[in-house]
Amino acid sequence: QVQLQESGPGLVKPSQTLSLTCTVSDDSLSSDDSYWSWIRQPAGKGLEWIGRVYNSGSTNYNPSLKSRVAMSVDTSKNQFSLRLRSVTAADTAVYYCARETVGGGDPWYYYYMDVWGKGTTVIVSS
Amino acid sequence: QSVLTQPPSASGTPGQRVTISCSGSSSNIGSNIVNWYQQFPGTAPKLLIYNNNQRPSGVPARFSGSKSGTSASLAISGLQSDDEADYYCATWDDSLSGRVFGGGTRLTVL
Numbered sequence: 001q002v003q004l005q006e007s008g009p010g011l012v013k014p015s016q017t018l019s020l021t022c023t024v025s026d027d028s029l030s031s032d033d034s035y036w037s038w039i040r041q042p043a044g045k046g047l048e049w050i051g052r053v054y055n056s057g058s059t060n061y062n063p064s065l066k067s068r069v070a071m072s073v074d075t076s077k078n079q080f081s082l083r084l085r086s087v088t089a090a091d092t093a094v095y096y097c098a099r100e101t102v103g104g105g106d107p108w109y110y111y112y113m114d115v116w117g118k119g120t121t122v123i124v125s126s
Numbered sequence: 127q128s129v130l131t132q133p134p135s136a137s138g139t140p141g142q143r144v145t146i147s148c149s150g151s152s153s154n155i156g157s158n159i160v161n162w163y164q165q166f167p168g169t170a171p172k173l174l175i176y177n178n179n180q181r182p183s184g185v186p187a188r189f190s191g192s193k194s195g196t197s198a199s200l201a202i203s204g205l206q207s208d209d210e211a212d213y214y215c216a217t218w219d220d221s222l223s224g225r226v227f228g229g230g231t232r233l234t235v236l
Contacts, residue, residue, distance in 0.1 A: 037225075039171075046228070046230040047163075047171065047227040047230070048227065049225040052225070060223060060225075061224070062224050063224060096171070103176065104177070110158070110159045110176075110177055111218075112159075112161045112176035112177065113161070113173060113216075114176070114182065116170040116171055117170065118169075118170055
């Protein structure tokens with residue numbers, strides 16, 4: 001059964017960089033059938049998609065965060081990572097990693113997030 | 127302000143049928159599939175419906191999804207107290223080149 005686990009500092013100072021890692025178990029980041037995504041949720045609010053990364057390193061980012069975000073994969077460790085620069089209190093949230101699995105077939109492909117990590121809380125505060 | 131519009135709340139009594147709407151535009155729902163997620167307090171979201179109306183293994187048939195034009199709906203029949211949760215629609219937006227979520231609907235079973 002595929003499992004995802006987020007890890008990283010729970011407290012980040014304003015203006016610094018938030019760095020999180022998601023470790024994937026029982027699946028391979030090298031698979032061509034999946035994207036690997038990050039989503040966040042401020043307390044009491046809805047879900048916000050941050051972006052996704054493919055095994056090649058190709059990325060898609062939320063336009064509102066694009067200037068501050070970087071995602072990468074490390075297939076040797078079966079991990080993918082999120083870096084968010086210049087954080088403020090508005091970046092305080094629960095951060096989830098998720099697998100986006102492909103469905104359908106050529107030429108009509110679609111994706112859905114079928115496996116999620118449990119989430120990790122990141123607080124931005126001095 | 128979410129790209130996809132959902133009612134903030136919905137409610138029903140046990141056994142009833144409830145529907146939750148998700149309204150978008152031609153650049154998102156109008157040209158891409160819709161997925162639905164269920165989230166209980168303090169837990170990660172769970173995939174409920176994918177590809178507009180497909181249920182993952184283990185999701186009861188009481189849950190169904192549909193899409194028409196630039197809107198989608200999630201229906202829950204035979205409402206149970208365990209269905210009390212937040213529900214989110216999601217799709218891809220071609221204009222934004224990114225995934226978008228609805229603001230979420232909190233379902234209360236009276």
